[in-house]
Amino acid sequence: MLKKMKFWKSSRTIMAEKDRVEFILQNQLPNHIAIIMDGNGRWAKKRALPRIAGHHEGMKVVKKITKLANRLGIKTLTLYAFSTENWKRPKQEVDYLMKLPEEFLSSFLPELNEENVQVCMMGYKEQLPLSTRNAVDKAIETTKDNTGLKLNFALNYGSRSEIIDAIKDISNDLKNGEITETDLNEDLFSSYLMTKELPEPDLLIRTSGELRLSNFMLWQLAYTELWFTDVLWPDFSEGHLLEAIEAFQSRSRRYGGIHKEEIRK
Ligand code: FPP
Numbered sequence: 001m002l003k004k005m006k007f008w009k010s011s012r013t014i015m016a017e018k019d020r021v022e023f024i025l026q027n028q029l030p031n032h033i034a035i036i037m038d039g040n041g042r043w044a045k046k047r048a049l050p051r052i053a054g055h056h057e058g059m060k061v062v063k064k065i066t067k068l069a070n071r072l073g074i075k076t077l078t079l080y081a082f083s084t085e086n087w088k089r090p091k092q093e094v095d096y097l098m099k100l101p102e103e104f105l106s107s108f109l110p111e112l113n114e115e116n117v118q119v120c121m122m123g124y125k126e127q128l129p130l131s132t133r134n135a136v137d138k139a140i141e142t143t144k145d146n147t148g149l150k151l152n153f154a155l156n157y158g159s160r161s162e163i164i165d166a167i168k169d170i171s172n173d174l175k176n177g178e179i180t181e182t183d184l185n186e187d188l189f190s191s192y193l194m195t196k197e198l199p200e201p202d203l204l205i206r207t208s209g210e211l212r213l214s215n216f217m218l219w220q221l222a223y224t225e226l227w228f229t230d231v232l233w234p235d236f237s238e239g240h241l242l243e244a245i246e247a248f249q250s251r252s253r254r255y256g257g258i259h260k261e262e263i264r265k
Pocket of ligand 1: 037038039040042059097101208
């Protein structure tokens with residue numbers, strides 16, 4: 001009897017999720033979702049585990065969320081996997097975080113490729129250990145012609161450095177005559193950023209209850225819808241992603257203007 005009830009409960013949950021997905025697909029999807037995956041350390045601490053166990057669990061969640069985002073038809077998913085400030089952590093943790101992309105890609109790259117996902121990366125690649133760079137380069141090369149979800153890892157990424165570098169490049173191009181002062185505008189500035197190939201994020205998710213941007217895409221997030229949850233990243237599920245997208249779909253984006261129908265009032 002208990003077994004039967006359990007089956008009924010789980011099939012009901014699956015049905016509900018299927019309905020949710022169908023409903024979501026009838027509405028405007030965020031083209032680009034960015035996620036600050038926070039709370040791995042706290043997840044581990046709650047279980048008296050080392051912090052790296054939290055990062056390992058977090059990696060498994062990356063797999064699940066990537067699959068769902070691709071299935072939904074999201075165009076770009078940017079994941080903040082390591083910031084330029086994360087080097088300040090204990091060496092053992094940094095070493096582990098640097099190994100994660102390799103571990104993730106060694107087991108998941110064939111499936112990503114099969115599912116038409118294109119892997120890309122933004123951040124200061126030169127400072128990454130050679131083996132990390134090689135794993136990422138291999139994934140980028142293998143998936144470069146794929147047309148499904150763009151899975152963009154922000155690895156050794158920091159927005160302020162990115163902005164300063166853009167300013168330096170612009171000033172060089174002004175000096176060498178590649179551009180003139182009249183060319184300067186928001187689009188031109190964006191084209192000097194690491195995200196030049198990507199649309200701006202429509203939805204930013206941050207887990208673990210922290211309410212800040214932590215040097216993540218400060219320019220690009222100007223008009224992004226923000227969604228925060230107390231859930232720690234290793235506990236983040238497909239259902240939470242659907243919840244974030246549902247919240248996005250209920251928002252009214254005005255980009256500083258007002259809606260046409262309000263003009264007539
Ligand atoms: C922040 O949580 C999380 C990170 C600095 C690392 C995020 C990395 C992953 C989720 C895995 C990435 C996977 C791949 C495939 C590259 P925290 O450690 O600051 O947590 P805390 O605030 O609870 O201490």
